[in-house]
Amino acid sequence: MRAVVFDRYTDLTGLELRDVAGPTPAPGEVVIEVAAAGLNPFDWHMYRGEPWIMRASEGWRVRSPRVVGADVAGTVTRVGEGVSRLAIGDRVFGSIGFGALAEQAVTDVRGLARIDDSVSALDAAATPMAGLTALQALRDAAAMAEGERVLVWGASGGVGHFAVQIARALGAGRVDAVASAERADFLLCLGADRVHDRSREVPASAGPYDVVIDTVGTQSVPQLRPLLAPGARVVTVGSLSRERLLGPATKLLSRTVAGAVHRVTTKGMFAAVRAADLDTLARWLSDGTIRPEIEQVYSFAQFADALATLERGHVRGKLVVEIGGDER
Missing domain, CATH: 3.90.180.10 (Medium-chain alcohol dehydrogenases, catalytic domain)
Structure with a gap:
């Protein structure tokens, strides 16, 4: 072969x-x-x-x-x-x-x-990998509850565009996205309520958000804090960093330290391959919940x-x- x-x-x-x-x-x-x-x-x-x-x-x-x-x-x-x-x-x-x-x-x-x-x-x-990451970030790491407000940062990539759809499937009350302006219509069609242009600062008035799913790691915790509701969770699932020693883990570590300093709940996660979660994704693919x-x-x-x-x-x-x- x-x-x-x-x-x-x-x-x-x-x-x-x-x-x-x-x-x-x-x-x-x-x-x-x-x-x-x-x-x-x-x-x-x-x-x-x-x-x-x-x-x-x-x-x-x-x-x-x-x-x-x-x-x-x-x-x-x-x-x-x-x-x-x-x-x-x-x-x-x-x-x-x-x-x-x-x-x-x-x-x-x-x-x-x-x-x-x-x-x-x-x-x-x-x-599989992007879908599992989005599902486990929202359901497990963020423990997203029905009705909560979700912001997906880096929403047009593999994990991000699944996170927009899965947040909606899990009952989010609002799903906003951060992405390049030319991809706004695409994300609105997937179920986002609003798309913020990544080249501009997201105004504090857009929030507050209960959950932030971050796939790119371009913002610091102090920059995110004005957008957060009390008890909010910031889950970092990726980073644009190409740092050769630790790679994306560099952002996860810095976010953990900064979260402790600024009293913001920050978590990092990597997806686990679980047959039961793949079954869930398979069902959602079949019934059109995600695409x-x-x-x-x-x-x-x-x-x-x-x-x-x-x-x-x-x-x-x-x-x-x-x-x-x-x-x-």
Whole structure:
């Protein structure tokens, strides 16, 4: 089978589309015929080995070839021993860490969920990591209650545009967004009540907000404080920082310290892959509660162009690479 592989931490020039042996499922795993792979900043962090602190868990060196890509959609073709939750022929999606940019992928069934035949492989592949992050940031980290007022900062990106929709699905009383002016209509169509131009200061009169979901980390806690209601929670799920030692964690740490000083509840979070949450996202995709915005679909041969666009940033919604022939 063909796969996009790296055997050392590298930039795009070290990635190669080449033939590799097909996977065999271990107990508790399944093999998927991949229809599409959704891209996330996580992917370039993994092949670049940046920030460097990440290598403490992923390995200081790449000791065996790794396949790029976390978010996947496709069809189960083989099942390992002990698998009962999924069967051959099931259409599935999930976030698997490595292996999505390949004609076949193998993964633990706990990182997958079934998708309805009405959901396209492209939409399914675009959803897992960003959707999980938005859902868990709102429901778990922020403990958003029905009727609360939510501000999504960096709302037109992968996590942000899902956060706008999921806040509405969870019963937010108001959902406002911060994004570039040219993306305002797009976000209003997704359910935002108001879109603030990111190039201008958000006026205090726009608030107060009970929950802020921040995907970019461009504002300080003192800058956010006038916008916050008593008891508000600021949840940071990303940062534009390319700092090589700690990367986005630099903003999370500084926000924690500043929050303590200014008596603002600040939290950072990284999504956990949970089958039950993927089931929720699958249901919302099927009934139209959420829909991913896909800026561009690339062919498998165009993987390098897709990843270059991803690394440049400022993507509207998501980028997807089409691998197989699932036309749904």
